[in-house]
Structure formats: structure tokens, C-alpha cells
């Protein structure tokens with residue numbers, strides 16, 4: 001299905017024209033029919049050769065209903081601009097065209113109506129010139145008369161050709177449906193309508209609501225498209241949804257229904273202004289999709305700059321590249337907008353806005369992973385998806401850990417930072433086991449310790465959950481080195497005669513130092529105060545294998561030539577290593593080596 005929105009000055013024949021195209025009447029309200037004036041959005045549809053079903057969103061032209069008009073055209077990719085042959089170029093023709101231009105609508109047809117009442121050529125020329133200054137430049141201009149049918153064939157052909165040139169939206173895209181009407185139907189309950197630009201809706205789907213005073217969830221109980229019930233529907237489509245759930249009360253024009261968990265509702269968004277400048281009001285209306293909210297503006301690059309930060313009263317699901325417009329209702333002025341960053345950093349320091357403008361300057365409003373990563377350094381992968389960035393193709397050197405993605409440049413900085421911190425730490429705390437990834441992440445401003453561990457590479461390495469530098473690790477501080485050497489001499493004769501507390505004190509090997517030497521692989525510490533040489537466990541197992549099995553603690557003590565003070569913790573150490581097994585009667589046996 002295709003969806004086309006009308007645009008044009010009041011009474012220029014929009015409704016009459018889409019009625020003639022479709023054979024349906026889009027003004028449903030009694031007041032509309034009585035006054036011959038569209039008030040609400042109307043929907044009618046027809047079938048065109050080769051392009052198939054086309055739904056028209058017929059908008060009101062009266063200046064009082066411009067918000068309704070903008071809700072109608074906001075999510076629609078193509079426009080039918082209607083201008084009367086027997087009237088001058090009018091203010092709402094200009095305003096509607098400016099809105100289409102601001103939203104960068106590039107597909108459209110201009111119909112010069114009421115061609116039976118005046119020579120259409122002057123207006124055709126004028127309209128072509130006006131449209132030529134906008135994103136609709138080059139759109140065909142077709143003179144028509146609804147009562148005589150003159151030009152209707154040419155208009156159908158022009159519409160068909162224009163629609164055939166539209167990009168086909170992805171049926172698997174995330175759904176975002178801006179509600180443009182909400183009403184209640186007896187027996188069915190809450191119904192909303194909107195234009196589905198892409199993705200697929202199905203009966204039973206759960207959808208999140210954003211843009212109301214709080215977010216919520218609803219379920220699709222029924223769907224209608226072009227007056228028929230359907231159980232699934234892919235964009236582009238006009239759709240009416242019957243929704244259930246407690247949160248239906250939140251729904252209204254301008255709220256958005258989205259695929260759960262796939263969007264980033266934001267109240268802060270950095271954008272680029274398009275087109276002519278003129279002083280931006282502090283609190284203009286932001287029109288995006290079918291929403292119209294007052295937005296606080298802050299120019300980021302000073303007067304005349306084109307980068308602006310918007311603060312919104314309620315979170316809206318926005319993505320990079322979204323088009324929107326700002327409107328000053330008092331001065332009837334319109335500014336086009338393109339979303340550059342729906343998840344911008346807070347601006348706290350002096351000069352932060354100028355720095356931010358510089359960072360945003362190269363952005364084009366096209367979601368690009370490399371550019372996002374370069375600018376942010378580290379970002380959650382899920383957030384990238386939510387703001388519309390595809391992460392399938394990773395820039396070389398980027399690092400993924402624990403759901404985060406880190407740029408190659410940031411990873412290099414982290415490696416350098418970790419090396420520096422670890423080396424510094426080893427120098428100032430030679431006996432300490434090292435820094436944990438958690439502490440390092442904290443010091444380096446990283447959101448997850450996994451980002452530290454994932455960049456640890458030689459000469460850095462992980463030891464017992466701490467990051468150590470291979471270079472620093474081999475060298476013990478001089479004093480400790482001397483003590484370890486003295487101990488090695490002591491143990492050369494009787495390998496299991498662990499030094500006494502007095503001897504350890506004499507060598508200055510308190511528990512902390514002994515632990516440090518053990519971590520460096522220079523000692524085996526079987527218990528506090530009991531240190532042996534590093535290969536003591538294997539040697540003990542070999543000697544104990546010579547005993548009849550099982551053996552008692554006393555037999556082991558004798559074979560190893562040591563005291564009970566040493567033998568007990570050593571045997572327990574062997575148990576822990578799985579070299580020996582302790583039996584119920586307190587005797588032990590050697591376990592066969594694991595195959």
C-alpha cells in the first residue's frame with residue numbers, strides 16, 4: 001500500500017480531488033459537510049494501475065488546523081499539493097509547502113484544481129517555481145477539474161509514476177506508529193489510526209507507548225486497513241488499531257506506538273536546522289511524526305549557527321536522521337530539522353556547548369557506526385540499535401565486551417592507561433597483588449570492567465583476577481629478593497623444613513611479603529607462616545608415593561623430614577590440589593595422576 005497526504009490552502013479543492021480520485025468522501029463529520037470545510041484528517045483509498053492500493057490522508061487547509069495538517073503529513077513519504085487555478089498563491093499553500101520542504105518530502109505531485117474556473121497556466125507556472133525551491137523540485141504539475149473530470153487521467157498517471165519511484169520500506173524494521181487520531185468504538189473500545197512507515201504489525205502484538213505523561217504498553221486486539229480487517233500489515237500503510245490494556249488511556253494524537261525495547265525515548269536531542277535561519281524562539285512547537293510539543297531550544301554554536309539542542313516535555317522515540325520541524329505559531333515561521341543525536345551528553349562545563357557544536361559539525365544525520373564510535377568512544381550496543389545505528393559491520397579494532405562497544409582509539413587509550421596505572425601501582429605498592437579490572441575501569445572512566453579485561457594483552461596479563469604487568473611481575477623488590485634467596489638456601493638441604501616464625505622475622509618475610517613472593521611464583525605458601533619452595537607439592541607427592549598406601553600423618557611427617565606444624569597444612573594443601581585423598585580414619589592415600 002502507498003500513502004499520500006494532501007496539502008494546500010483552505011477551499012482549494014483537496015477533499016473534492018481525492019474524492020474524485022477514489023469515489024469516496026473523506027469529510028465524515030457533520031460540521032465538515034455542513035461547512036464544506038475539512039477539520040479532521042480524512043482517509044480515502046483507491047487502486048492505481050501497477051502500484052496498487054493508495055490511501056490518501058486528506059488534511060484540512062484552514063490555518064487554524066495546521067497542527068492537524070502536520071500530524072497528517074508528518075509520517076507520510078509522498079504529497080499531493082493542491083492549488084486552485086482561480087486564486088492567487090495563498091498563505092497556507094506557502095506554509096504547507098514549507099512544511100513539506102522542512103520534512104524533506106521529495107516525492108509529490110502538484111494538482112492545479114478548479115481549472116474549469118480559470119486558465120490554470122499562470123498558477124501552474126507559479127506553483128512549479130515555488131516547488132522548485134523545495135525538496136519537491138521537479139514534481140509534475142497537473143491541471144485538473146473535478147466536476148468535468150478534465151486532467152484526472154493525467155493526475156492518476158503522474159501519481160502512479162511518482163509512487164513507483166518510492167523506496168520500499170523494510171518489513172522487518174522496528175515499528176513506530178505515530179497516532180494521529182484516537183476514538184472509542186462501542187463494543188470494540190479504543191481505536192487509533194496512523195500511518196505505518198515501515199515494519200510489520202500483527203494481531204496480538206505488544207506495543208510500547210511513548211510521548212504521553214508516562215510510557216506504557218498495549219496489545220493489538222484488531223486491525224483494519226482500507227476498511228478491511230487484517231491480521232498483519234507491513235508499512236507503508238494506513239492502519240486503524242483496536243488496542244487493549246490499562247494504558248490505552250495514555251493514547252492520543254502525537255503519542256507513538258513502538259516495538260518494545262527497540263527505541264530510545266528521549267527528552268534531549270541535538271539537531272541540525274535546515275533552510276533559512278531567522279531568530280529561533282525559545283519555546284517553539286516541535287512537530288515530529290504526528291506529535292506537536294513545545295520544545296526548549298538552545299543554539300549550540302551561537303547566533304546564526306545551525307546546531308540546536310532541544311529539550312522536550314515528554315520522552316519521544318527519536319532516531320538519528322529523523323526529520324522534524326519547528327514552528328513559531330505567532331510568526332508562522334517554520335524551520336526544518338534533522339536529528340543528529342538523540343542521546344547527547346549533558347552540557348555542564350563552560351564552553352561545553354561550543355565543543356559540542358564542533359563534535360556535531362561533521363555529522364550528516366545518517367546513522368553511521370564508525371562515526372558514532374569515534375565520537376562516543378564507548379557505547380552500549382543496545383543503545384546504538386535504539387538510536388538507529390546498524391552494528392553488523394564493526395569498524396576494525398573496535399572491542400565488544402559485556403554489551404558495550406569501544407572504538408579502536410579508545411581501546412588504545414585504555415591499554416596505555418591500564419599500563420600506566422598498573423606500573424605505577426606496582427612501583428608504589430610492590431607487595432600488593434595488583435589492581436582489579438573493576439578499579440581500573442573506574443579510574444579510566446569506563447562503564448564495565450570487562451572492557452579492561454578485553455584489552456589486556458602482553459606484557460599486561462590477568463593473574464588471580466588482577467591486572468599485572470609481566471615486566472614488573474618477574475622482578476621482586478631488592479629486599480624481598482634477598483630474603484627469598486636466603487630462604488632458598490635454607491630449604492636446599494631439607495626441602496620440607498619450613499622456616500620457623502623466628503627465622504621468617506629475621507628475614508623480614510612477614511605474611512604480606514611472603515604472599516607477594518608467592519604470587520611472583522618464587523615461594524609456595526601452604527598456610528599463613530608456612531612457606532616452602534615453589535615445587536614442594538610435587539616433590540612431596542613423589543616422596544609420599546614411596547610409602548605403603550594409605551599412610552598416617554605421622555608416617556608422612558617422617559618421610560618428608562619435617563614437623564607436624566608443617567606436615568598438616570602441607571597435606572591439606574595436597575588434598576586441595578587433588579594429589580592426595582583424606583580417608584575417614586584420617587589416613588591418606590595418593591590419587592592416581594589425572595589422565
Ligand SMILES: Nc1nc2c(ncn2[C@@H]2O[C@H](COP(=O)(O)OP(=O)(O)OP(=O)(O)O)[C@@H](O)[C@H]2O)c(=O)[nH]1
Nearest residue numbers: 010011012013014015016037038060061114145146
Ligand atoms: N468548479 C470547481 N469547483 C471545485 C473544484 N474542486 C473543488 N471545487 C469546489 O471548491 C470548494 C472547496 O473544495 P474542498 O474540496 O472542500 O476544498 P479543500 O481544499 O478540501 O478545503 P479544506 O479541506 O477546508 O482545506 C467546494 O465547493 C468544491 O466543490 C473544481 O475542480 N472545479
Ligand SMILES: [Mg+2]
Nearest residue numbers: 014015037038
Ligand atoms: Mg478538505
